Amino acid sequence: MTKALDKNYYTEEKLSKEDLLFFKKALEDKKEKIEKNITLNLNNVQNEDKCHLKDEADQANNLIDSHTTNSILKEQTKSLNQVNRCLNKIEFGRYGICNMCEEVIDIERLKVKIFAEHCISCREIMENQ
Ligand SMILES: [Zn+2]
Known part of the structure; x- marks a missing residue:
């Protein structure tokens, strides 16, 4: 029998139901923050696309900005995936x-x-x- 299916798993092992609830709450808070950040950054990208750029220097700056935004987005998406994976694990008793x-x-x-x-x-x- 796997640990996840064992109904005594939570009480026998170190992580109690309270502990799991604590982590679940923390993960959900994290998730909310990350999702907000992603929405903000996505809005930034869209706004940048819309505005007209005066000269090449502006264009270069803009490119750097969207580059930064992109790597932030990548980082945020990665964290979001990790949060979701952990939440899934909690759901299945694998966290x-x-x-x-x-x-x-x-x-x-x-x-x-x-x-x-x-x-x-x-x-x-x-x-x-
Ligand atoms: Zn190990």
Whole structure:
């Protein structure tokens, strides 16, 4: 039987229902902020497209701006995907479980790194490779 299907999973392991609710709330807050940011940046991009540029210097600046906006957007989208993945994991009882060894990730580690998908030992192994 997998851990996710075991109804005692939450009480036996380190992450309690309260802990999971805490992370869920934190992730949902993050999600809301990121989505707001993405909407803001998308509006910026659209506004830039609409305005007429006076000279080449302006055009160059504009290019740099939209370049920055694009990389911000990319970064934000990446974070949004991570948030969604974590929320999904909470839904399926997989949040806080190491992807490599299936052990529960230390809660203090999760508090610092909410997207953590590996326990400290596996992380170290990966970094040493
Ligand atoms: Zn591990």
